[in-house]
Amino acid sequence: MATTTNTLLLESTDLFDDSLSISNTSTCYKAGTTIGLDQTTGLTRTYVTATTQFDPFPVVKGTTNANENGKVYIANLSEDETEFITVGIGDLVIGKLYAGDFMWMPWSPKAQHVNDIEITPSVATGMNIEFMSIHNFANIYPNSADS
Amino acid sequence: MATINATINVTSTDLTSSPLTLSKTMTMTKAGTKTGLEFTSGLVTRKLTSVTQIDLVPTGAQVYGTPTVNAADGSTVSAGKLYIKNTGSSSVDFVTIGLGDATGGEELDDGSSQITLGKLYGGEWMLIPYHGLANVGDVLAKPSTAEPMTIEWMLFFE
Numbered sequence: 001m002a003t004t005t006n007t008l009l010l011e012s013t014d015l016f017d018d019s020l021s022i023s024n025t026s027t028c029y030k031a032g033t034t035i036g037l038d039q040t041t042g043l044t045r046t047y048v049t050a051t052t053q054f055d056p057f058p059v060v061k062g063t064t065n066a067n068e069n070g071k072v073y074i075a076n077l078s079e080d081e082t083e084f085i086t087v088g089i090g091d092l093v094i095g096k097l098y099a100g101d102f103m104w105m106p107w108s109p110k111a112q113h114v115n116d117i118e119i120t121p122s123v124a125t126g127m128n129i130e131f132m133s134i135h136n137f138a139n140i141y142p143n144s145a146d147s
Numbered sequence: 148m149a150t151i152n153a154t155i156n157v158t159s160t161d162l163t164s165s166p167l168t169l170s171k172t173m174t175m176t177k178a179g180t181k182t183g184l185e186f187t188s189g190l191v192t193r194k195l196t197s198v199t200q201i202d203l204v205p206t207g208a209q210v211y212g213t214p215t216v217n218a219a220d221g222s223t224v225s226a227g228k229l230y231i232k233n234t235g236s237s238s239v240d241f242v243t244i245g246l247g248d249a250t251g252g253e254e255l256d257d258g259s260s261q262i263t264l265g266k267l268y269g270g271e272w273m274l275i276p277y278h279g280l281a282n283v284g285d286v287l288a289k290p291s292t293a294e295p296m297t298i299e300w301m302l303f304f305e
Binding site for chain 2: 002003004005006007008009010011012013014015020022024026029031032033034036037038040042043069070071072073075081082084087089090091092093094095096097098100101102103104105106107108110114115132134
């Protein structure tokens with residue numbers, strides 16, 4: 001097992017009359033346990049030069065591991081505020097990450113194509129994107145065939 | 148406008164052979180601009196006591212305002228952010244967070260269904276972009292137990 005902690009700080013001094021300060025720390029565990037997630041895709045940084053949708057974590061389900069669980073981190077590293085990536089899951093859009101935005105969410109892929117994560121850049125002029133999954137899934141293949 | 152900062156830190160000394168340290172801060176801005184988001188739902192607390200799925204964050208006009216949506220035709224765009232936390236401490240009980248049409252079928256992959264994002268166990272949180280389109284933008288929550296479970300959420304929008 002491994003111990004991976006994730007912390008979020010949400011802060012603002014002018015959203016309200018009073019300050020906003022939210023802090024959370026949790027540990028990435030296998031489902032239903034206090035055993036740490038022990039696999040990762042690694043933190044990938046990629047320079048995308050097309051507006052073609054791609055799948056950063058292709059899933060080929062079939063075999064399953066016990067207590068499957070996963071976390072997903074995606075960030076748009078662009079510095080041009082007009083550039084964004086559209087992040088989807090399966091056939092639905094989660095939302096748009098504009099320059100500098102990140103997201104962190106739990107992920108429970110069920111079957112190939114059904115709830116794969118999908119990323120679509122808004123421009124073909126080049127944009128840096130980071131992504132990583134921490135998980136204990138049996139089948140995530142970075143180069144597997146997918147749609 | 149307001150300045151709302153979100154910082155994530157992910158660390159591990161033993162997930163990989165070399166330590167993992169990831170830290171990133173974002174300032175929440177309106178779509179395509181450097182102007183800060185200025186509206187919020189406030190930090191909402193919901194106590195759930197059944198395994199029935201609920202529409203945790205409905206789209207459209209709400210008591211806290213009407214978030215701008217990412218229209219399919221691009222006529223309006225938004226860069227809303229949604230924070231959700233399971234405030235419990237159980238490593239067994241969880242809330243399943245989904246997206247899509249609250250009245251639609253599940254995992255149909257047909258553009259009109261609900262899609263499961265994942266499960267939040269006790270103490271876990273998530274921060275995702277929010278597009279707010281009617282029906283397909285609903286954020287759904289389904290507890291794994293009828294034992295009381297408290298979920299917090301907060302929407303930042305324009």
